[in-house]
Amino acid sequence: MSFMSIKDLYVNIDDKEILNGVNLDVDKGEVHAIMGLNGSGKSTLANVLLGHPRYSVIKGDIKVNDESILKLKTDERAKKGLFLGFQYPTEVSGVGYSHFLRNAYNLLTKSLAEEQKNREVFITVREFHEYLKKNLDNVGLDPSFLSRYLNEGFSGGEKKRSEVMQMLVLRPNLAILDEPDSGLDIDAVKAVAEAINKLIETGAGVIVITHYARILRFLAKLDKIHVMSKGRIIKTAGRELAEELEVKGYSWLGLTDT
Ligand SMILES: Nc1ncnc2c1ncn2[C@@H]1O[C@H](COP(=O)(O)OP(=O)(O)OP(=O)(O)O)[C@@H](O)[C@H]1O
Numbered sequence: 217m218s219f220m221s222i223k224d225l226y227v228n229i230d231d232k233e234i235l236n237g238v239n240l241d242v243d244k245g246e247v248h249a250i251m252g253l254n255g256s257g258k259s260t261l262a263n264v265l266l267g268h269p270r271y272s273v274i275k276g277d278i279k280v281n282d283e284s285i286l287k288l289k290t291d292e293r294a295k296k297g298l299f300l301g302f303q304y305p306t307e308v309s310g311v312g313y314s315h316f317l318r319n320a321y322n323l324l325t326k327s328l329a330e331e332q333k334n335r336e337v338f339i340t341v342r343e344f345h346e347y348l349k350k351n352l353d354n355v356g357l358d359p360s361f362l363s364r365y366l367n368e369g370f371s372g373g374e375k376k377r378s379e380v381m382q383m384l385v386l387r388p389n390l391a392i393l394d395e396p397d398s399g400l401d402i403d404a405v406k407a408v409a410e411a412i413n414k415l416i417e418t419g420a421g422v423i424v425i426t427h428y429a430r431i432l433r434f435l436a437k438l439d440k441i442h443v444m445s446k447g448r449i450i451k452t453a454g455r456e457l458a459e460e461l462e463v464k465g466y467s468w469l470g471l472t473d474t
C-alpha cells in the first residue's frame with residue numbers, strides 16, 4: 217500500500233470533464249514527475265489532491281494511508297502531510313510571512329509528530345526564526361523576507377523559491393509541486409532542485425509537475441515520469457523519458473495540442 221493512491225479519478229469543472237480515469241500511486245521516499253502538453257490536466261490533478269472547492273470528483277477515489285480523503289477539507293489534507301506548491305502563488309497582503317509559517321508549522325506538528333519521529337519542536341519564536349533563516353538560506357532568499365507579507369511584491373523567481381522554502385519548513389509527507397521551475401533563471405532552478413533534494417532526504421514523497429527536463433536532471437532521485445494527456449496518464453517510464461521528450465516533443469506519442 218502506497219502513502220497516496222489515486223484510483224480511476226474523474227473530475228469535472230462546471231460539468232466539463234477535465235480528468236478522466238487517473239491512476240497513480242506515490243509512496244513516501246518516491247519521486248515522480250508529471251509532464252504533458254498545456255491543458256492536459258496536470259494542475260487540475262494537483263489542485264484536486266488538496267481539495268480545491270472548484271473541482272468536483274465524479275468518480276474514483278484518493279486515498280492517503282489507505283483512507284479516502286475526498287471528504288476532507290484542504291487544511292485537513294495538509295494535516296495528513298500533503299503540501300501543494302502552486303503554479304501561480306497568490307499574494308496574501310496583511311499576512312506576515314514568519315507568523316504564518318510558525319502557526320502552520322505548529323498546527324501540522326500536532327498531527328504529524330507521531331508519524332515523523334524526528335520532527336523538530338521549537339519552543340520559542342527565536343528558535344523558530346533560526347530554523348526559518350536556515351531554510352531561507354537553503355533556497356537563496358534573504359532573511360529580510362521574514363518581515364514581509366506572504367508573497368507580496370515577490371518577483372516571479374522569489375515566489376517560486378518561497379514556495380519550496382515553505383515546503384522545507386513545513387516538512388510534508390508528500391509534496392506536490394506545480395511547475396516549481398517555470399520562469400526561473402538557471403541558478404534559481406538549481407536552488408529549487410536542491411530544496412527538493414533536501415525534502416527527499418527527510419523521506420518524503422514528491423510529485424514534480426514540469427515541462428522541462430532541466431530541473432529533473434538536478435534531482436537526486438527520480439523514480440518515474442508520467443505523461444498526462446486529455447485528463448489521464450498515458451505513459452509512464454524512467455528518467456530517460458524526460459530527455460526523450462526534450463528532443464522529440466510529444467508528437468511521437470501520438471499527442472498534439474490541436
Ligand atoms: N476554472 C476552470 N474553468 C474552466 N475550465 C478550466 C478551469 N480550470 C481548468 N480548466 C480547463 O481544464 C483543462 C486542464 O487545465 P490544467 O490547468 O489542469 O492544465 P495543465 O496541464 O496544468 O496545463 P499547463 O501546462 O498549461 O499548466 C484546460 O482545458 C483548462 O482550460
Ligand SMILES: [Mg+2]
Nearest residue numbers: 258259260303
Ligand atoms: Mg498547469
